[in-house]
Amino acid sequence: MSLSTEKDLILDLKSVNVKFKVEDDTLHILRDVSLSIPRGSFLCVVGESGCGKSVTAQAIVQLLPDNGEISSGEILFSQGNQVVELNQLEKFGKQMRGVRGAKIGMIFQDTLSSLNPAHKVGRQVAESLLQHLPISKGEARTRVIELFRKLGIPDPERRYEAYPHEFSGGMRQRVMIAIATICEPDLVIADEPTTALDVTIQAQIMTLLKDLQKSAGKTFILITHNMALVSEVADHVAVMYLGRVVEYGTVEQVLRDPRHPYTKALMASVPDLDADKNVELQTVDGQTPSPAEVTVGCEFAGRCPYVIAACKEKTIEMTQVNPGHDVRCVRLDENGKLPILASGALHE
Amino acid sequence: MVSFLIRRVAILVPMAFTISALIFFASRLSPIDPINAMVPPDMASDSANLEQLREELGLNDNIILQYFHWLKNIATGDFGYSLQSGEKISDILALRMPATLELVLSALILSTLLALTLGLFAGAKKGGVADKLSRVLGVIGIAIPDFFIGLALLNVFAFRVEWLPTGNRVAPGQVTLWDRLPNLILPVSTLTIAMLAVLIRYTRNSVLDTLNRDFVKTARSKGVPEWRVLYSHVFRNSLGPVMVLLAFRLPLLVGGSILVETVFQWPGIGTTIIAAVTASDYPVIMVVSMIIAMVILVASFLVDIIKSILDPRVRLGGGN
Numbered sequence: 001m002s003l004s005t006e007k008d009l010i011l012d013l014k015s016v017n018v019k020f021k022v023e024d025d026t027l028h029i030l031r032d033v034s035l036s037i038p039r040g041s042f043l044c045v046v047g048e049s050g051c052g053k054s055v056t057a058q059a060i061v062q063l064l065p066d067n068g069e070i071s072s073g074e075i076l077f078s079q080g081n082q083v084v085e086l087n088q089l090e091k092f093g094k095q096m097r098g099v100r101g102a103k104i105g106m107i108f109q110d111t112l113s114s115l116n117p118a119h120k121v122g123r124q125v126a127e128s129l130l131q132h133l134p135i136s137k138g139e140a141r142t143r144v145i146e147l148f149r150k151l152g153i154p155d156p157e158r159r160y161e162a163y164p165h166e167f168s169g170g171m172r173q174r175v176m177i178a179i180a181t182i183c184e185p186d187l188v189i190a191d192e193p194t195t196a197l198d199v200t201i202q203a204q205i206m207t208l209l210k211d212l213q214k215s216a217g218k219t220f221i222l223i224t225h226n227m228a229l230v231s232e233v234a235d236h237v238a239v240m241y242l243g244r245v246v247e248y249g250t251v252e253q254v255l256r257d258p259r260h261p262y263t264k265a266l267m268a269s270v271p272d273l274d275a276d277k278n279v280e281l282q283t284v285d286g287q288t289p290s291p292a293e294v295t296v297g298c299e300f301a302g303r304c305p306y307v308i309a310a311c312k313e314k315t316i317e318m319t320q321v322n323p324g325h326d327v328r329c330v331r332l333d334e335n336g337k338l339p340i341l342a343s344g345a346l347h348e
Numbered sequence: 349m350v351s352f353l354i355r356r357v358a359i360l361v362p363m364a365f366t367i368s369a370l371i372f373f374a375s376r377l378s379p380i381d382p383i384n385a386m387v388p389p390d391m392a393s394d395s396a397n398l399e400q401l402r403e404e405l406g407l408n409d410n411i412i413l414q415y416f417h418w419l420k421n422i423a424t425g426d427f428g429y430s431l432q433s434g435e436k437i438s439d440i441l442a443l444r445m446p447a448t449l450e451l452v453l454s455a456l457i458l459s460t461l462l463a464l465t466l467g468l469f470a471g472a473k474k475g476g477v478a479d480k481l482s483r484v485l486g487v488i489g490i491a492i493p494d495f496f497i498g499l500a501l502l503n504v505f506a507f508r509v510e511w512l513p514t515g516n517r518v519a520p521g522q523v524t525l526w527d528r529l530p531n532l533i534l535p536v537s538t539l540t541i542a543m544l545a546v547l548i549r550y551t552r553n554s555v556l557d558t559l560n561r562d563f564v565k566t567a568r569s570k571g572v573p574e575w576r577v578l579y580s581h582v583f584r585n586s587l588g589p590v591m592v593l594l595a596f597r598l599p600l601l602v603g604g605s606i607l608v609e610t611v612f613q614w615p616g617i618g619t620t621i622i623a624a625v626t627a628s629d630y631p632v633i634m635v636v637s638m639i640i641a642m643v644i645l646v647a648s649f650l651v652d653i654i655k656s657i658l659d660p661r662v663r664l665g666g667g668n
Contacts, residue, residue: 063568092574101571108569113562118584118659127580128570163660179570 009078010039010187010219011060016073016087018052018059018243027291029055029068031243031299034318037236039078039186042213042220044230044251046266047240048288053223056240057189060221061100062091079103079186102132105180107190111172115164122148122160125178132183147178151208170201174208181212188212189221194229206233227270231255239263242299243291245318249325259327259336261304298329305341306331356652360645367641368422371634372415380628422638432629440620440632441639448604448616454532455539456601460594463544467551471586472578474556482548489545498538498611505534514612535612539605543597550593554586561585584658591654598647603640 018030030052037043045053058064060075075086077099089096100106108114116124125147126140135143141160148156151174164172173193180188190209194202210233213220222233230237230251237254239247239262247260258264268282286303289295297312298304304311310330318326321336331338402408406417421428427437466485469478488497506514513531558564559582567581568574604618613619617636624632656662 061569063565092568097571097573099571100569106566106569108562108566110562114566116563116567116581116585117661119581124566127567127572131571165661176566179566 008039009036009076011035011037011078011221012074012076013056013060014074014076016056016059016075017071018055018064018068019071020065020068022067022292025292029243029291030059033073033240033243033245035238035245035248037187037219037221039219040213040217041236042210042222042234043236043238044234045221045223045238045240046225046227046230048225048284050242050288050291051240052243053225053240054191055243057106057191057221057223060086060189061104061106062086062089062096063100063106077103077187098132101128101185102183103185103187105183105185105188107173107176107180107188107193109192109195111169111176111196112164114176115172117164119163120161121164121167121175124164125175125182128179129182144178144182147182148174151178152204153178169197170204173197173201173205177205177208177212181216181218184216185218187219187221189223191223192225193222194226195224202229209233227255227266239266242288244299244328246300246328247326248318249322253322253325257325259321259325259332259338260300260329261306261331261338262300264338306338352656353653356649360649363645364642367645368419368638369415371637371641372418373411375630375634376411376414378628378630418634422635427635428631430624430629430632432624432627432632437632437635441617441635444615444617444620445602447614448609448618449601450532451535451539451609451614451616452600452604454536455543456594456597458536459540459543459547462540463547463551464590467548467590468555468578468583468586470548470552471555471559472582479552482552485541486545486549489541489543490549493607494538494542494605495607495611497541498535498608501534501538502611535608535614538611539608542605542608547590547593551586551590554589555582558582558586588655588658591658592651595647595651595654596644598650599640599643602643603636 013033013035015032015034016030017028017032020027020029033052033056035043035056045056047053055064055068058068059070060077062070064070070087073087077084077086079099084095084099086096086099089099115121122141122144125144126137129135129140129143130137133140145156145160148159153159153171153174159167159171164175167175176193180190188209193209194205197205206229209220209222212218220233222229224230234251237247237249237251238245239254239260241262247254247258247263254263255267258267262284265282265284269284271281284303289299289302295301295312297310297314298307298316301307301311306329308331316328316330318328319332319336321327321332325336327336329338333339406414409417425438427441429435430437430440433440466478466482469476470482471479473479502514505512512533514534563585564577564581567577572580602617604614604616604621606618606622608614609616609618610622620632621636623629624636652662
């Protein structure tokens, strides 16, 4: 139980499997998810709805819904010079609670429902602080107001006393960021923090997060399906498909040189201002299969233009195509390249 | 908040007038002549006497005039006389109201305390002991009508084992509340069980709903201990619907429970209503209806206040 010594990893997921019980079925939602996250990095986890991005985040902090559980794997979190296996801790036990909020901060998507409508926002931020630090209410208040000011919330003294419904969506997201960061956690996990916001506000919030990462040296995991955001903020990208990480690498590797057919298709579906307007935007054909369907081999095989018989025979392993760039695909040749398709099903 | 209150009170006034008009004119629409209830049958043939009585009672006046006359009397506390007994209605109420209050208030307090405790625990730990107990109580209370529960309790505790009296409140003033307690136990238990069922279900479901809301996840992501999550985030947000249900039960305090009071021969407002209706005793029916309606109005006003305290978003509704 030790983290890889070559790099200073803050979080290391090793073959994490998560299963959900739905009525009489057991759904295998995360399949052997392995992610190594270097301290101080900004990792984006991308993929379609239902690919397991959010479940990964919830599994890390052990806040899965009641019907979900981590069935196997290790989640190693480096806390100072100590490494804690988070999945071994009791869900609502003291140790796990000591990690949540204090060491790992969480930012959620829907800010209106994620804030308690009956409590003043200041109190909701201070709650985190009072939980983890031996400080007085007055001190907590001062620090919350200070953070509000830093995060660009105007008139912070007055806003401290306001209720969530009195805030705009962007301001509420700043409050969420305050909740997640007030205890100066080493790692912040943001689960689609800008999805509910309009574009200009999105940009402001992303800049804010990026600044926090740079200035405070925090590690960020951003879960998003917005590929445009990824290139702006991320340094590492993990692409997920149906509960599996199918490609992992630095942002240059994954976005400029995608190797997995799914990543390629995903990149081709991003609108580009410079593109020829007469060329139709690519979409990924077909639907994400239901996790209830038992598939052998590659989960993407059913929608993949490169599919061959070998894809459906057994579980595909991750292969390294370049240092730090891993892809889960059997069609890659010895240079880590996909074969050229005769029919040109994917424009490149 | 102040303007919210003012707006809310302003609605009450026209509502009270409308209700009073409805009660008054509805009673006048009835085909039963109240005079017949007053006059013994052997005198009823003397139409001159009846006509004179009508004139004295003001029953020949313009109906609108009669309405305002009645309204003025009610407002000044002059409730008139019972046609049946000739007693002052205020005297009847003074005698009967404490009996009903004693019964309903005890049951209301008991059922609320029990239901909130059980419901909160049942919701917080689905499938636990409290959840199972509350489900059993819920089914009993909802499926079995209150008068039947009353009869069953009577049968067992009053007739078979003879531990408790059959009800029938001892007149106030004669003995202390402590001495009357045995008489109270059965009717109060009956009413409590009947009220408990819905309240428990409401509380439990409300807690379960709240537990699924996103802000609970946020609270947990702060590392707040579970008991604090429940106490500070879940319970307060679960109380809204429960408080509404509770406030709407306040009118029972003055209306009493007709069935339970009848089963236990409890001399409260419920039995008074039954007697008045059978005897076409209109003045009594009207006054009691009016009082119950007013308490309902006040209760719904209370509901809004409670809601606005529990959920600051309610205060918005226009203006402000």
